[in-house]
Amino acid sequence: MREIRALIVDDSSVMRKIVERSLRQAGVESLVVVEAGSGIEGLEVLKAGRVDLILSDINMPAMDGLEFVRQLRSQELAEGVPVVMITTESSEEHVKQAIDAGAMGYIRKPFTADQVKQKVLSLLPTV
Amino acid sequence: MPLTLRESAHLISDPEHLKFSVLEVFETMLGVACESLRPGAEEARIGSAESVTAVVGFGGILSGACVITCDESSARQIASRLTGMEFETLDDVVKDAIGEICNMVAGAWKSRVPELAANCGLSVPAVITGRDYNLHMHSPEFKVTHLYGFDGAQFQAAIVCDQLL
Numbered sequence: 001m002r003e004i005r006a007l008i009v010d011d012s013s014v015m016r017k018i019v020e021r022s023l024r025q026a027g028v029e030s031l032v033v034v035e036a037g038s039g040i041e042g043l044e045v046l047k048a049g050r051v052d053l054i055l056s057d058i059n060m061p062a063m064d065g066l067e068f069v070r071q072l073r074s075q076e077l078a079e080g081v082p083v084v085m086i087t088t089e090s091s092e093e094h095v096k097q098a099i100d101a102g103a104m105g106y107i108r109k110p111f112t113a114d115q116v117k118q119k120v121l122s123l124l125p126t127v
Numbered sequence: 128m129p130l131t132l133r134e135s136a137h138l139i140s141d142p143e144h145l146k147f148s149v150l151e152v153f154e155t156m157l158g159v160a161c162e163s164l165r166p167g168a169e170e171a172r173i174g175s176a177e178s179v180t181a182v183v184g185f186g187g188i189l190s191g192a193c194v195i196t197c198d199e200s201s202a203r204q205i206a207s208r209l210t211g212m213e214f215e216t217l218d219d220v221v222k223d224a225i226g227e228i229c230n231m232v233a234g235a236w237k238s239r240v241p242e243l244a245a246n247c248g249l250s251v252p253a254v255i256t257g258r259d260y261n262l263h264m265h266s267p268e269f270k271v272t273h274l275y276g277f278d279g280a281q282f283q284a285a286i287v288c289d290q291l292l
Binding site: 011012013014015018022059060061087088089090091092093094108109110111112121 | 151152154191206207210211220223224227229230233234235238241244245249251282
């Protein structure tokens with residue numbers, strides 16, 4: 001099983017831990033988690049090294065999740081790396097904005113570990 | 128024609144929206160079945176004990192806030208169920224947890240009305256702690272408040288609408 005490096009971007013440290021726990025419950029055993037508290041921090045992490053998966057909140061201060069995804073796509077910081085938005089915003093308009101920005105998946109809070117598992121498996125089938 | 132919620136105010140203020148949102152968040156994220164303790168509970172009563180209030184603002188087509196209030200013991204219990212950690216004090220993780228619970232209840236509540244889901248934004252959570260404080264909101268258009276509990280923990284959830292466009 002290959003190692004998966006996941007970047008979790010959320011201004012809430014509690015939510016970052018919950019997302020990490022959900023990834024482990026999803027069966028991603030060889031998991032290395034890198035955390036960022038904002039989109040700006042997330043971009044810095046991506047400039048420093050490779051990740052295989054990005055999970056990001058949308059509603060964050062300083063730089064929101066949509067701008068974070070636009071920036072990482074335009075700066076080609078994580079080419080081909082799937083980005084999943086995990087957010088309380090659930091309208092079709094928000095989903096469309098996320099997809100247009102460059103996200104490949106969308107999970108609405110509150111979420112179950114199984115929902116995270118299904119999404120991760122659909123994006124990283126070799127996990 | 129500009130989008131307006133005025134004619135559907137009675138649907139938005141339906142107390143069932145708040146109830147189902149709270150139950151969904153606590154069941155999904157904490158694995159607990161909340162009990163509705165006092166239907167029609169009135170104003171938030173912050174007693175002399177240490178308490179926590181989380182506020183997430185609504186903006187856009189509806190102006191207002193989602194408010195979660197509880198005492199210190201209940202806050203630690205909620206945070207413990209959410210994170211799987213134990214807490215002896217009202218530390219930053221507990222405050223963060225209550226803020227996130229409020230954020231999810233606010234999001235779940237607005238997602239129950241399609242016009243709100245698409246045209247009402249959420250602020251990041253603000254969390255207030257202390258004793259003997261009151262949270263004042265000027266002349267709300269409507270306010271839905273309810274008290275919930277599980278395993279001895281109690282908390283109050285409220286939706287306050289200042290203005291509907």
